[in-house]
Amino acid sequence: MRRITSIRDFYLIYLGVLSLLVACGGEPSQPEEKVVLTEVKIDLQDSITRKILDAQDRFQIENILPFFSNPDPTYRYLAARAFASLKDPAGLDSLIAHLQDPIREVRKGAAFALGQIGDPRAETPLISAFQAEDSIDANNELNALILEAVGKCGTQNNLSLLSQVTTYLDSDHFLLLGQARAIFRYMLRGIVNPSGTERMVNLLANPDIPDEVRTVACHYLARADIDLQDHADLLTLTYSNLEESDLKNTMPLVLAKCKTREANNLLQSSIGSSQDFRLKCNALRAMGRSNFRSFRSTIQKALYDRNIAVSSTAAEMILEYGDANYWRTYLNLSLSNFPWQVKITLLHAVSKLIPPGNAMFSNMNYDFLRQRINSTSNPYEKAAAIQALAEDPGKYSLILGIKKNTEDAVVRTAAIQALKKIAVSKQFRRLSASSQKEIIDALVEALESGDVGMVEQASAILDLDLNAYGYDTKNIIGRAEAQLQIPRDMEALISLHRKKAELEGRIYDHKEDLQFTHAVEWKTLEAVGENPRAKITTNRGSFTVRLYPLHTPGTVANFIDLANLNYCANKPIHRVVPGFVIQGGCNRGDGYGSLDYNIRSEFPLLYYDAPGYIGMASAGSHTESAQWFVTQSATPHLDGNYTLFGKVEEGMDVIYNTEVGDIIQQISIL
Structure with a gap:
């Protein structure tokens, strides 16, 4: 006889008995047969789907919550997915309830969203939702997400417990992956222990388990502060x-x-x-x-x-x-x-x-740097040389002169960055009082300039005692705020408001400053279908990206709209970190460029688990606009925090050979 093992089993038996009682009493009736929907199938042409996604885009939590009770599992799944992106604890109770949803895909969406929210109240319900193994491994897909979610919200005690599980077989792909991701997510939160490290070592060392699992273990061992x-x-x-x-x-x-x-x-x-x-x-x-x-x-x-x-x-x-x-x-x-x-x-x-007492060689080195600055037309070379000058605070006057005589945002931002470095260095106090004042004056001027790059860089001096130089920190912040354009200059505003909150004795959350400024362009998505591709051409060659509109519709629509406007033409690849990413789409070239709107972050069930994924750069969740990056390696620490909206299908050699300053010539939608 089958035992009752859960509340759900009892509930199903109760319904069965109730239906028998109804059938035995009264006259026979022929109730209208209801169609029970069991499949999650996202259709971006569907009006209700758009309603949910628009509510997500507008942070309208109250308009998303009712869809958790919708009979269509697609809408329940989309509601859960919305909270994975919004990371709002207002969805906690509904998501916990839907860990018991009759449709597995909805349960998976709920588990993932609970991990994204990261509230410790979800830990026990997640563990209780762990499913028994089944013949087609479908339950273990859910279990993997539950394990990972525990890693995002769980306590130290459960890290110890799940790290000690060694009974999974080499063929238990999903369980091993969930365990590895859980330990990795704990590490990203600063929680590690010897048993977790030992488990990751053994996973990495086992050639019989999938590389997907071993890669997560490898990145844990590479990033964790461990011996x-x-x-x-x-x-x-x-x-x-x-x-x-x-x-x-x-x-x-x-x-x-x-x-x-x-x-x-x-x-x-x-x-x-x-x-x-x-x-x-x-x-x-x-x-x-x-x-x-x-x-x-x-x-x-x-x-x-x-x-x-x-x-x-x-x-x-x-x-x-x-x-x-x-x-x-x-x-x-x-x-x-x-x-x-x-x-x-x-x-x-x-x-x-170079140590003190080597003036001749120091001056020689200085002359070499100055010659490079004066002779090159490459703003990134100039910027790098300016940072070198900042090692000697006595060279500040040259940096000031460069800043005053350039209109190039890359060079201008680099000059302020160099002056900031001098101002916060231990050597700053060795300068004369008048020199110190000259540097602080230049940085305060930068703070009040309304230039997002200069403001963000100069904001570091707000931690100094500016009263000694005749300035009031709160007044500077107020004047700096007034010059910024929001949401275009959000990155600088975040720095200012973080310091302002600190002075007021409170904790700052950048979501306080978020505004809805850009709707999802559904007509754009209608025109390209479910599987659009983009060809990105640079001076190094071309690479083709498969875009993911079903997963990240708002991001894909924005990317396509900008491509159709030829927005990226003649803009640089402004950032290259060898083996990590290349980054473009900045309309200033210094990494601080944005448009006069932001789009929402979208965090579906996708992972940066291989090279070639394209994602959106941001200054924090929901601050994305036009900058994007392409990965050169697996980057699991980006999962769930940076919108992933496509993957390179052809041309990875171009990605690998890209250098800072390379030019994007065109982006064509195929």
Whole structure:
């Protein structure tokens, strides 16, 4: 006899008995047969679907909640998905109730949304919703989402419990993935323990489980603040046995925490043997972080790598971790015929590391930087050189002159960034009182300029005692606010309002400043159908992206509208982080550009689990506008926080070869 194992079982039996009683009494009747809907199928042409999505777009929580009781599971699913994007605890009770929804897809949506909200009150209901295993593994898809959601909202105690589960089989793909993601999400919240780390080591080391699971484990080990010496033998063996892959490309960051001779040898050999620039870049980062002195010669040799991503990463390691005893070496290296990204970074390293008492060489280095600034037409080269000047506060007058004599947003923002760096440095007090005042005056002027990039950079001085320079911090914030255009300048406003809240003794939430400014353009989506593609052409070549309108309709519609307006034509790729992302769409070129509207973040059940995903850049949830990025590797720390709206289908070589300052020529919708 089947046992009653849940409230739902009791409820179903109760309904069955009730129906028998009704059937036995009164005259027979022929009630109208109701169609029970069991499938979630999103149709963007459907008026109710649009109503839910429009309510989500407008933050109209009260208009979303009623759809949790709709008989159509598609609408219940969309209501849950809306709360995954809005992350509003007002949906908590409804989402918890729908962990018991009769339709599995709705239960999955509810579990994911509860994780996104991150409220600890959801922890116990999530655990209670864990389903028994079934023959087609469908319940385990839900269970994986439940585990991940617990990782986003759960307590330390449950991290210990789920980390100790080792009974999952190698074939239990979803359960292993859910467990790995749960431990990873705990880590992103700053919660780690030895059992979680040990479990992730074992998942990474097991070649019989899917790479999707091992990748999450690898990123946990790479990002967590942990020591892996006790696991060094297993991890070095794992690395040695891996074929070249996105998984292996991340592993040098794990080896750096092993701190053994074998791990160091593997790092060193990876520079010469691999053809994948991402592996080389991460190996260089690992060397710099773990023991720069031991790897100094290897890092210096990498300056000559033909791939600019590798050579520039080597230079960055010298700048960040370089040994001051070798400043002369770096000065001599800077004289070589390197690309500007390498040369300027080496000159920056000299500026940072050269000790007092070397005025002749310091002036020589300064002259080299000044010559590069004056001779180049590349704003990104100028900006990099300006940052190098900031290592010597005495060079502030040159930076001030550059700022006053340029209209280029990239250069102007870089100059204010450099002055800010001087103002908050320990060396600032060594300047004369008049020099200090001159710098502070320039930064206050920047704060009140209405220029989003300069305001955001200069806002760091609001943490200083400005009374000493004749300024009242609250008054400065008020004048700065008045000059900004909202929502275009939201990034700067967030910095100002965060400081304002601090002065008033309260916690700031940037959602206080969000406004509805841009509706979803349904006609745009009608014109392109369910599977639109975009061809993005740059001076390096073209790549084609499959867009996801069913998952992120507002974002896709906005992207297509901007493409049809030729918005991105002749705009730069303003940011490149080798092995991570390339980023474009900024109408200023300095990363602070936006339009006179924002769109809402959309966080459906999608993951940055491989290279080639396109997502929206933002200054926080719901501040997106025109800037987008494409990933060069798996980036699981972006999941659920940056709108993912498509994937590259062709042309990843263009993504890998892109350099900062490359130009977007056209975006065509196919």
